[in-house]
Amino acid sequence: MATALHKPLKCLGEEFYREALEHCRSYNARLCAERSLRLPFLDAQTGVAQGNCYIWMEKTHRGPGLSPGQLYTYPARCWRKKRRLNILEDPRLRPCERGGNPTLTP
Template sequence: VAAVVLQIYLGEEFYRDAIEHCRSYNARLCAERSMRLPFLDSQTGVAQSNCYIWMEKTHRGPGVAPGQLYTYPARCWRKKRRLNILEDPRLRPIEFKIGESWY
């Protein structure tokens, strides 16, 4: 409802510019956050990591419903690859031999 009121009083071009400025601000904010990741959130105690829920401008399509400006394609969820600890030589358990002296 507020969007319709804005379009009537300020014009559609102003509304589109405001949406674009919002998008660029959010993109810049997310880029700055991803540089600092991962970090531990002090409020929740959860380690924050990068996410891929944001779409680029190139993914935009025209709106299909009345009053809809843009549509975005659905993104498939993919499970992240987990590091196999036994295959990484840096993370193998240290082998100790009994009977050897260190000095």
């Protein structure tokens, strides 16, 4: 039974495999697009707010395999902590200074 199933899959070969990879890629792309539209939610088990993540690579990032048997390679992407806005550095968010003679200008 296993050989009867194995022969048609072997005949399809690499084209079948590439098509299956492409279907997986498009499914993951749709899933990521759907998740990015959702608001962050609170995970009931961990109590942590879960938001959108950017771990999926695009098809344009895909490169040829470097070792035998490897079809694709993807570039390494280092995680970087987002820079937090310092409220005191932004002139629009500084606290109003009190004192003096306040004047209103139209």
